[in-house]
Amino acid sequence: MALSSAELINDPIGCYPQATVACFDPTRGELPRRQLDEARTQAFLERLAAAGAPAALIASSTGQGHLRTVDELAAWFRCAAEASTGDMLLMGLLRPEDGIDANERLLDLLADLQYPVVFVRPGTDLTGQASDEQVSDSLAPIIAAAADRGLAIGLYSISDVSGLPLSAESAAKLLGCDGGEHIVAVKVTETDYEASTARFLAHPALSRLKIVQGWDPHLSRALRDGPRFDAEGRQRAGITSGLMSLAVYQYLHILDAAARQDWDEVAAAQQSTDAIFRSMQDDPKHFADLQRAKFIMGLGHPLAGQISDEHVERVFEALEHLPRNTDRQRIARSLDLMGDGPFHDRLRILQGIDEA
Structure with a gap:
């Protein structure tokens, strides 16, 4: 059975999934604005679950969730919940800049759909110079509203979208706000490991939380550091990765190797x-602009843009020149997850599959 909100709240480090895919948003239609391809979205989620992904984050920035309207987010949450994903946990990401009324409507929906976890990042309506207290004060109403609905809560630092990071001090302050006891994790997608992930791991007030690495090149370091910051030596570091949307088999391999140390x-x-x-x-x-890989996978063009041949070839050039064949095969297999994308034949060759 999938984990419940209560289990996650009672034991974040022990129960929070080790890896979460920050999901792409399969699209259809033409510019100036494409629509969510609901059938493709459900098929994609089902393929991820079958591959072994423990959890999926819906409406993440990887899927250009920050460009969706509130109604479009609601449709995405409903669509994902209808997929046959077994025990794979679904999490939803909210945007404070939408206002508390809109977020309460989305929280009602997420609770009705039995999403166990909701994430929230600093809002884009804050200035880049906002203080830690201003950031925490802006997030507090959503934290309280999510807790009122029994949801476990994750905090999210992603300056690329928000314009400013969430600090460890802001996160610690939120733990003392109404509903703060429901906070179970912090996802950190920042370029500077020492100024972000390392501080979250080391902050004494956050010691019961899972710290989830989101800037993929820091993953190895976070996994090595994680057990050092838990009194029982448990793995405090996890992953929420957009790159896992396109490299699911490679990420599962990395996690297996980390478990073996x-x-x-x-x-x-x-x-x-x-x-x-x-x-x-x-x-x-x-x-990285992961929408380029989304297109290679046969999941459509970006919501408000288009992928060029040059963008595609840069990805294939990197894939074809990987030094280890096993890595190349796992990543090519991941990019070919749907089995019917526009580069299916090319990816099969890179997997070492003989079409004849």
Whole structure:
């Protein structure tokens, strides 16, 4: 059975899933705005669950959730909940800038759909110079409303979207707010590991929370650091990864190696995911444009844009030049998860599958 909100709240480190896929949003239609492809969305989620993904985050920035209207987010949450995903947990991401009334409507929906966890990030309506107290005060109403509905809560730092990070001090303050006892995890998608993930792990007030690495190149370090920051030596670091949407089999391999404490294999396998990450990254200070891989997978173009041939070839060039064949095969198999995308034949060759 899938975990309940109560189980997660009672034991975040022990119960929170080790890996969560920050899901793509399969799209259809034409510009200036594409629509969610609901049938494709459900099929994608079902393939991820069958591959072994423990959890999925819906409406994440990877899927350009920050561009969706509130009604579109509601439709996405409903659509995902109707997929046959077995024990794979579904989590929803909310946006404070939508206002408390809209977020309460979405929280009612998430509770009705039995999503056990809701995440919230700093709002884009805050200035880049907002203080820790201003950030925590802006998030407190949503925290209280989510707790009133019995949901477990995750906090999310992603400057690329929000414009400013969530600090460890802001997170600690939120633990003392109404509903703060429902907070179970912090997802950290920031370029500077020392200024973000390391501080969340080390902050004494956050010691019962799972700290979830979201900037993929820091994954190996976070997994090695995680047990050092738990009194019982448990793994405090997890993953919520957009890259896992396109490399699910490679990420499951990395997690298996980490569980065996085979850190040499973790580092070697991560070199391949890092290469794919860089192939979609136009600026090293900003997160990769994973919509390019979404298109390669046959999940459509971005909501409000289009992928060029050059973008596609950069990804394939990185994939074809990975030093280890096993990594190449796992990532190609992941990119071919749907089995019918526009590059299916090319990906089968990279998996070592003979069409004849």
